[in-house]
Amino acid sequence: MASLTPPRAPQKPVVRSHHGHDVVDAYEWLRDKEDPEVIAHLEAENAYTAEQTDHLAALRETIFEEIKNRVQETDLGVPVREGSWWYYSRTAEGKQYGIHCRAPISGPDDWTPPAIAADRAAEGEQVLLDGNVEAEGHDFFSLGSFDVSADGTRLAWAVDTTGDERYLLRVRDLETGRDLDDRVEDTAPGAVFDATGEWIFYPTVDEAWRPDTIWRHRVGTTGDDVVVMTEPDERFWIGVGLTRSRQYLLIEMGSKITSETWLLDATHPTGEFRVVWPRREGVEYEVEHAVIAGSDRLLVVHNDGAENFELVDVPADDPTSTTDRQVVVPHSASVRLESVDAFAGHLVVEYRREALPRFSVVPLGPDGIGEPVEVEFDEPLFSAGASGGPEFAQPTVRFVHTSFTTPSTVVDLDVRNGERRVLKRQVVLGDYDSADYQQAREWATAADGTRIPISLVWRRDAVRVGEPAPLHLYGYGSYEHSIDPGFSVARLSMLDRGVVFAVAHVRGGGEMGRAWYEQGKTLSKKNTFTDFVDVADHLIAEGRTSPELLVAEGGSAGGLLMGAVANIAPERFAGIVAAVPFVDALTSILDPSLPLTVIEWDEWGDPLHDPEVYEYMASYSPYENVREGATYPRILAVTSLNDTRVLYVEPAKWAARLRDVGAPVLLKTEMSAGHGGVSGRYESWRERAFELAWLLDVLGRA
Incomplete structure (x- = not known):
């Protein structure tokens, strides 16, 4: 059977004019998903991608089975008390979706989650909603x-x-x-x-x-x-x-x-x-109601004169009062305050320091607010945060702790005596041993002297530090969203094959505080892209990897990052995965009729009305800056037809333009999914197996 040729979308040029610039866009016609020609083109791209990756079918199936075999398919979450019931969700082997249930508490003082078996109903269990039943007859x-x-x-x-x-x-x-x-x-x-x-x-x-x-x-x-x-x-x-x-x-x-x-x-x-x-x-501010020393109070986390936010306590009936107002947590240049949760007997304050999320417990007594006590963890990298809890009177703090090597662990901390009770640790079937893996923090130096944190994890017996190894570099860098250390079952399939995983905590994210975010948005957005390249250069210079062994990945706004670095430094990477990528950013942000555009002007700037913003975005938007004559790495773009956040047309147009300059690009479109991709857990595992198999192929480990 003859090999398929790469699909070539016909060019149908339209001219856009803004601020004295005329821009010819040959592929804007792909925006009309009601057009049969558009659907035919996307299906042709899917067919081409399927053929070009057909040799990876066995590896994909192997990785899917590895993921599946490490997951306890029949499982349930830790019950959460609300009112007279313990609420929880369970999963069943072979079922795509969760089953939402509850079981009665034993009495008003019952704060210990019941030990419910994953494979059978609890005493008095009631199924509230079975996602598998409700999903019948639907692809999503x-x-x-x-x-x-x-x-x-x-x-x-x-x-x-x-x-x-x-x-x-x-x-x-x-x-x-x-x-x-x-x-x-x-x-x-x-x-x-x-x-x-x-x-x-x-x-x-x-x-x-x-x-x-x-x-x-x-x-x-x-x-x-x-x-x-x-x-x-x-x-x-x-x-x-x-x-x-x-x-x-x-x-x-x-x-x-x-x-x-x-x-x-x-x-x-x-x-x-x-x-x-x-x-x-x-x-910006957020409000939490608390009862402090018998009075109704509002706890307000705000940034008025406090870049990294502070926490104040004001009367609920007069929140603008300046006389009856006290600072609970003052502003700090090195700590980004994020949130507060109020309970009858304590507060939980969450914050970020040294690129790691942390939290403290603050007791409430008859005299008011006590001194905070930080909950500590004995790992160089970790993520920890309160998981809330709907009951105001609960005497415990429920929190979740994880790292690159520690599976997600749910713990109840008794505020009265400080005791911790591990309620559940994510089950990883097979022979997983956290001691087989190592995580570390490194710092790259950006061109302007800024130190960029990098988080890394690898399998000890599969990587020799100092010898270049295959390395999978992930990045995001927008909306003050932080990519924190966390455990991934799917990632084990890469680590066990000798691939190092790293996160570049670039500016535009929130890892290092509000200023870190401000330095990677609007007219400073290019710092996000150059930071990522500087991290890649650091990893290469330190002997961690080499350009032919380095692959990159990002999704959504992180997909914009992928598109930008592909144009800026294509020679640094062997391959790039861009998931639901925001790669036609200028076109989208120029059109206020598109979903979410006007909301985004505070993040990216307003190119429609501001010529300076237009010029700046035009200088980095991936679609506009595809380079003739550049030697691009292999690129896999993944999108969904029904995505309302980053429309499928963005990667479709980008792939068409990349193909015009001879770039080795594949486009894969889910024809019945949204921004988060496919909805069932087995389908999501298969999708991840597809992406990981492709990355391993690029790295020569297929």
Whole structure:
């Protein structure tokens, strides 16, 4: 059978004009996914990718089986107490989706999660929702809302069966197991009951897929929903929630740089919300209700005059007071304060120091707030953070600890005596031994002198430090999102084949504080790309790897990073995986009619109205900067047809332009998925096996 030739999308040039520049775009026609020619082109790309990777079929199956055989397929999460029930999810061998269950508590003082067997129902267990049943007849299934009323009698749940992030909201009677007649189409994730269980508050989105309106729905009615609040500013998202104390409903609004919170007494759900702090451009804050020394207080984490944020305590009935206000956690230039959780007897404060997430427990007593105690871990690299817990009165802190070598571990810390109780450690079947692997932190020096942290992990007996080894370098670097050390079953298939895994903690992320983020956004965005190249250069110079043994990966905004470094330094890498990549950034950010564009102007700048931003983005946007004559590494671009965040057209156009200059590029499009890719766990394992097999092939380890 003759080999397929690389698909060549026909050129249909259109001209865009902005700020005196005329840009010819030959592949913008690929945006119309209703056009049969577009679908035919994507299917041709898929066929070509399938043929070009056919020789990896056995390796893909081997890696899939390795992942599957390391996972305890019949398993369950650690139960979480809420009201009179322990809530948990279980998985069953051969089933794609989780099964959401609950079992009754033994009494009001029962704070010890029950030991429930993974392979059989607990005493009194009730199945609230079986994702496998609800997914029947659908190629895609995703829950967007899942909230149980305070009295435990009703479930609000919402499902997306196409991947476009529009959810059908339903209400289930948990005493009968039947769904009520309530049906609300096209909601956004995040519906919640009020404290009475009589009302549901839920968000909807505008035409740009921005959550912009909060509605109130009375359970048992249809068609009479009331708009509670609408956010007209196109830069802002809106969401709704209930405080852990169940004393207040909250509506939160936020752009990339500004936020505002409104409160309502939860016992009067049809009343009027009141603002906590009126919004001020550039001021971000989050609110938590606490009862301190018998008084209702609001704990506010904010950045007003505090770049890395501080925590203040203000009266709930007068939050703007300057006389009755105290600083609980002061600003620090070296510590990025992130959040606070309030419980009846303690607070949990989360923060980031030296590129690692950490947390402290702060006791609450009759005299007020005590001294914080940091929870420590004996590893050079780790991630640790509180996992919340819905019960205000709980005397324990539930937290999760993990690292590159430590499987995810759920622990309850007893605030009264400091004792830790390991509730569950992620089961890794087979012969996994954390002592076989080593993790380390290194620092690269950027061209401007900035020190860039690098996290690494490798198998001790498969890599000789000082000898170049195959190395898989991952990066993101946007939205102040941090890539923290974490365990991955799938990654073991690479480590056991002698591949070193590394994370470049480049600017634009949040690893080193707010300034780290500011130095990698808008008119400083190129620092993200040059930092990644400088990290690659450091790893090569230190003898960790070599260009022919170095592959890179990033997704979404990290896919933009991949596209940029492919243009800047194609000779540094043997291969690049770009997942749902934001590679046609300038075109997208120029068009306010596209989903989420206006919201993104605070992150990238506004090229539509600002010539300087236009020039700057035009100088790095991957699609515009594909280089004629450059020797590109092998590139695999993965996308989804129904993605509403990074549209499939971006990698489709990018691949077409790369192919014009002879770059060895493959494009793989999931034809029934969204931004997160395929939805079932087995399908997601197969997708990851596909990507890892391709990377191993590039590295000569297939």
